[in-house]
Amino acid sequence: MGHTRWWKDEVIYQVYPRSFQDTNDDGIGDLPGVIQHLDYLKNLGITMIWLSPIYKSPMVDMGYDIADYQAIDPQFGTMDDFDDLLDAAKQRNMKIVMDLVVNHTSDQHEWFQKALADKNSPYRDYYIFKKTVDGNVPNNWRAIFGGSTWTEVPGEPGTYYFHTFAPQQPELNWENPKLRQEIYQMINWWMEKGVAGWRVDAITHLKKDLDWASIPADADDGLVSVVKKGQNRPGIDAFLDELKCETFDKYDAITIGEAYGVPESDLPNYIGPDGYFSMIFDFSYMNIEVADVNEWYLGPSSWTTKDLKAILFKSQADISAVDGRSGNVLENHDQPRALSKLVPNAKYQTGTAAKALATMYYFLPGVPFIYQGQEIGMKNFERHTIQEFNDVSSINNYEMALKKGYSEKEALKTVNAKSRDNARTPMQWDSTKYAGFSKHEPWLEMGNDRSCINVVDELPDSHSVVNFYKQMAEMRSDDRYHDILIDGALVELQNVPDDVIAYQRKLGNQIITVLINLGTHEENVTLPEMARRVILNNNVPMNLTDSNLVLPPYTSIVLVS
Structure with a gap:
């Protein structure tokens, strides 16, 4: 069954629930907080909400380490709260998309705990374990968050488990058909609840090079980026095809792949009319400001608008050539704020520039995504010590920069510019101490450049960033312009x-x-x-x-x- 592309009219808003709205005064956003602002989102022209992970998790990687796929983490609320959110959204003709994280789980997941407890457990084969003859790590692959991709199993010298990301995120073994069926059942359970679809996390990592061989190091730590052996590998097609047939197709779901590094030649398989996903995010220029996305501690690149243009139009041409669609993004929970990133001179980091950037991406072919706070022109913060950061990736990059010989000041400057915490500071609803996000000190310190950048101040101002986003949505749904903006x-x-x-x-x-x-x-x-x-x-x-x-x-x- 091909995609009907019912979703091409949508305008999608990403909620990072932890930082959106706290209703029980514990400093952490929650599901009732999302419900509280549905009318605000509806008024903004939003038709669909993508929720970053709300599953039970120890939160080492802010919920992208899932301990139970079918439970809501208590800090976000209960499954009843989730059902209430689905109902409240449906009453407003809005849909809910969830985050699908099936490349890895948390090390606290019951499957992994059972795998650790008994080396003969069938759950050992749900993950990737290797015992080496000499007791050393199986190869020299470097994890995306730094260090080896292998962690030794406690009490079993010479036996290791594999992780592309943090050691607390053991990799699922997609070569195991029984594991795949468990994942499909879980996905379909959520679809039966009424979820409209999925943003699919880290999906190009599912297939590894099964020779598990070391290759020449790409840095002086003696390691080589796992991306070379564990991303977009031949054979991934079979997994993605089965995933689609067993789950998404049965529900005509919308799916947005987080598909870094998909070669142009593979685009038809990913987003053609019968592709694995409805669309993939256009990340082509998302990391333009760093010299190396996998090792961004090395510092900034010297990009120009001309470079940005070339990348943007090349990516759009590639997508259009396969009759595909893209998810168009300026910001997300893994990126610094666009205003701070794409407008290098602080003097120009104003609402005017926020609206210019919005215009640039919103009218491209594809579906526009808005990340919370982007629509009011939120900016990066500045932290003065590494202790003020929460993000595991930022802390790792800081440490790698120091090892490479950068000074603390230089390392901190790079981390301030690129940290994922920039996008995770609480949403700015008003101008009070905690910005109307909470009455309690928030889990992550507020942004410190927020004068007049909040919903309450901006809504009555017809020239504000938030009202500009509203105007763009109105234009997109206006009968005079709708067809050309969707299909032109x-x-x-x-x-x-x-x-x-x-x-x-x-x-x-x-x-x-x-x-x-x-x-x-x-x-x-x-x-x-x-x-x-x-x-x-x-x-x-x-x-x-x-x-x-x-x-x-x-x-x-x-x-x-």
């Missing part, structure tokens, strides 16, 4: 200054033109003749004559023929 072709406009990103959406004889100046200087653009009437701009007076437009720094404009 994308054409890059070439003859523009390097700092200007310019494109058109075309359908039949209808054309929408989108122009964004992501530079710090005024730019002149010669308008295409089919761009005459302004339907949206980020509220900066622009000098528009018959054929010429002067774009001030960080401005955006949308025109129709």
Whole structure:
């Protein structure tokens, strides 16, 4: 059965529940807090909510280490709260998407605990255990969070278990058909509850190179990135195909793959009309600001708007060539805030620039995703010591930077810029001490650059970032523009200054033109003749004559023929 693509009209909002709204004053967001703001989200034009993990978890990796797939973690509430959320969303014609994390579990999961307790347990084969002849680690692969991918089993010298991420996230053995069936039953149990679909985590890691061989090191720790032997391996297709047939297809679910590194040649299998997923996230430019995404402690890259443009349009062309769709993103829970990342000069990190970035990505072909706080223009914080960070990846990168010879000051600067904690600070609802998120000190310190950046201050202001996001959603659902924004072709406009990103959406004889100046200087653009009437701009007076437009720094404009 092919996808019906019912989901292509959706506007999806990612909730990071821990930081969204605390209703029981323990400093941690919860499911009743999500219910409390459904009307706000509806008003923003949101049709679907993706919840980051809310399953029972020891929270070593903030819920991406799952101890029980069919239980809600008590800090978020109960299964009754979850059912209430499903009902409340349904009453508002909104759908709920959950996070599917099936590459690994927590080391606290019952399966892993049973596997550790008895080396003859069938659960040993649910994970990847290796006993070596010489007692040394099986190979020189480096985990994504740093260190070896192998951890020795307590009380069993010379026996190790495998993990792509943290040692507390043992890898599931997808080669085992019995394990796969358990996973499919769990997925279908949630689908029966009424979940609309899944954001699928770390899915390109399911297949490993089964030779488990060491290869030449890529750094002076003697290790090599696991990505080389454990991502997008031949044979992954069989797993993804079976997963889709046994679960998603039965419910016509929406699925969004977190599929880093999928080769262009594999795109038809992933997101073609009969692909494994409805779409994958377009992460093409998500890590443009670092020299190496797997070892970002090495520091920033020297990217330009011209680079960003080239990556963006190449990715869109690749996706369009296979009749695919992308999940278009500026931010998520694993990324710093876009305003701080994509606008290097702090002087320009304003609501105007937040709206320019929004314009850039929202009108591309595909489905727009909005990460909580993005719609009000939230920014990175600055922490002054490494002890103030919570994120396991940030702490690991800091330590790797020190080992590499960077000073504490240099290492801290890099971590402040790239830390995942940037996106995880509590949502800013108002201007009170804890921003209306909680009456209690939050689990993670608030952002420290938040003057006037909150929902209460922005909603009454027609020129605010939040109202701009509302306008974009209204445009997307407006009968005059809907079809072209959903199904129109994308054409890059070439003859523009390097700092200007310019494109058109075309359908039949209808054309929408989108122009964004992501530079710090005024730019002149010669308008295409089919761009005459302004339907949206980020509220900066622009000098528009018959054929010429002067774009001030960080401005955006949308025109129709």
